[in-house]
Amino acid sequence: MRVLIAPDHFGGTLTAAQAGQVLARPWDGGGHQVLTAAMSDGSTGLIDAVQSARGGTLTPIEVPGSLGRPVPAAVLQVGGDGGGTAYIDGAALLGFNGDRSSVGDARTRATEGSSDGLADLLQAAVAGGATRVVIGLGPSPTHDGGAGLLRRLTELTGLGTGTDAPAWSALAGLREHLAGVDLVVAAATDTPLVGLHGAGAGLQRFGINALEAQQIESATSVFAHDAAGHARALTPLRPVLAGHERVLEPSSSHTGAGGGAAFALGLLGARVLPGAGVVGEEVGLRDLMAGADLVLTGTASLDADAMHEGVVATVGSLAAERGLPVVAVAHEVYVNRREMATVGISAAYPLIDQPLVPGNRPAAAHRADPVQALGARSARVMRNWATA
Template identity: 35%
Template sequence: MRVVVAPDSFKGSLTAAAACAAMETGVLRAVPGAEVARVPMADGGEGTLDCIGAATGGAEIRLDVGGPLGDPVTARYLLAADASSAVVELAAASGLPLVDPARLDPLRADTEGTGRLIADAIRRGARSVLVCVGGSASTDGGTGLLRALGVRFLDAAGAELPPGGGSLAGLARVDFTRVPAEVRATRFDIACDVTNPLIGPQGAAAVFGPQKGAGPADVRRLERGLVRLADVLADQLGIAVHHLPGAGAAGGTCGGMLAVLDATAQPGCELVARSVGLPDAMTGADLVLTGEGRLDRQSADGKVVSHVARLAAERGIPVVALAGQVVPPLTTLYDLGLTAAFSIADGPRTLEAMTGSAAGLLAHAAEQTLRLRTG
């Protein structure tokens, strides 16, 4: 029997690689002779760097940069062996977990640290950069990232705007004259984990701002800033990113990169699946196991479980999702090809207890799934 295990991380408890190991343990308990293919997955957000690095190799570069509020952080990115390409994970330098919840500042937080990682990769020779967006602490439209690459955001008096999305409503002009030739010669790809537009009721400020500490007044201010940024970029560059799907990813970072860097955005799951060889791994498989921390209707919107289910269904392979919490209805996931979904919980537990026992619980759930398949 051949089983493919291709989960996302279980945030706060298991990396995708650790989840794979736990699933494999359970599979082999039920079917000792099974062939298990481990394929850790991610959706373009946190954890994507590790998945791609494990599959493709390369050097992990560590760099001291400014975090979302300017505090020093040591972040990392992946540089290919020949230094021609790099993978940068926004969450490593500009992620929400880097900010103490008591210090959240949604108006000032920015993405400059991520831009410093990109600039370092380009300095080392990279001319193809994949930026994995998701999990940001900011709603700055990517202006911090772009500022680190030489772009200037100016007010009516010609002064540079302060960092963060809170100042963008005062944007009068964008200056590209200091962007180095090396940056202009670089190809930028973006792995997106959401499809939200830049502005509007489903945009970056309205949907994700509150998760970053923005109150109603902050959300309105951030929305005005993103609208102004999109208007100015459309006027100067002729590229309107206001309502492009995915432009709202990472607080609008995707939108800013699409307009200024002529970047190409791709669904993160599809990009990661190709990079780690998931389609090939499914060849000849009898069963696919996937999973994530919480499975609900949002899991159908570009997340790992939905993409794995679709790939498996296209090949006629049953696919089962295991999750810390399963919240129905899952109709859309079933329509995409998911066969069944089970919670790994073994009874009433606190979140802390679940987190501490996640590997054992996941292994047990995988074992029971395989016993059902082979019984």
């Protein structure tokens, strides 16, 4: 039997590549043909997923973290010096793990954090000869609407008109600077930058109370609407700016990724797209499915969000085009069969069976070994789904 294993990461316990290896072991041992493809929705593991599938050259670079302190980052270059594609993990830079000199104060990041470091990574990618740059972004406590990215990129390119100038003042020059580069944002969330269900309101997931979140969003909203108004007044450098008939608005879907960095990149001409779909294209997921009989995927939590636009939903939808059964594995499963069927998932297995008696939790030792639990679940899937 030919099995394609294409998981997301499993929270902080296993990367997508590690999860793929663990899931593959029972099938390899059972004599089945196995292909693995590490996946990402753009929020975590973008570079790891692409590098495991396509190789490339990873160039370390030190850039400003979201709180201004230098942090290590990297640009993955695929395709040689005369062009090719560069990949940037912006989610790691703007999230809690981006600035390793700090414990991760969400309130400080939300009020003082900046997307400056993305500009350094983008400029490094362009200077390295990339004609296409893919930037992964996810939910982030850093919430400057991309102002730091624009301001820092203006400094790096020598287009600045003064430190007191609005961040968007050099937008025309920045577009010209990037005119030969195809920018793609792999957005892990379709949340807009502003609005009742926007990224500002989403700051509450990082422990910021509703009043503080509203105040932070109000400040970012002023910048974002001013920037969008300025962008609308510019003559596009291309007949259709990067596939958009109009300038992205702060209320457009996906613009809240990276605390609004996706919005700023859209003003520069980036195509802002669902992240899991972008990664699926980059790792050749559709082609890998061509010879498969079954697809096995997984993620940390199989919930409503995962069914909407994450790795599991993307894998399931692509497999459905070929009529392939898809089985998902997750730490915990919160959706029913009808919800799974809408995105092409045939069945789902939690890593640990829930007890019939409330409060009777599984043994701590078992819960503490995700590798053992994931391997055991993969073996069970094989027993239930493998054919001769």
